[in-house]
Amino acid sequence: MNRTELVAAMAEKAGVSKKDADNILKAFIDTVESAVKADDKVQLVGFGTFESRERAAREGKNPRTGEKITIAASKVPAFKAGKAFKDLLK
Template sequence: MNKNELVAKMAEKAGLKKTEAEKALKAFTETVAEELKNGEKIQLVGFGTFEVAERPAREGRNPRTGETMKIAASKSPKFKAGKALKDSLN
């Protein structure tokens, strides 16, 4: 499912126009991104949790040359599905 299909499905289920559903989806994704950037965690009970995973700096190897190199610390978004979402799939 791509973004357009998701917007159409949201509009149908919520009884909204597609433009309204698209605005709602955009507001949701922007809000999640802003809060994660600020180090916050977003919990949607029954659906899941969005949070930031911090990866420490480490040493790695270049697979082509075998030379050791430093890999910088980084942050990445992480989603953990909630129990209700997991149960709905089984």
């Protein structure tokens, strides 16, 4: 499902226009991105948690040359599915 299909499905379920559903989706995404960027967690009980995680520096290999390189530490976005969401897939 792509964004257009998601917006259409949300609009139908909520009984709102596609434009309103798109605005709501955009607001949700912007809010989650801002919170995760500020190192906050966004917890939606039963659905899951959006957060940022620290990835430690590590050693890797350049696949082209085989030369060892150091991969810098970084922050990455993460999503952990909640129990109710996981149970849907069983």
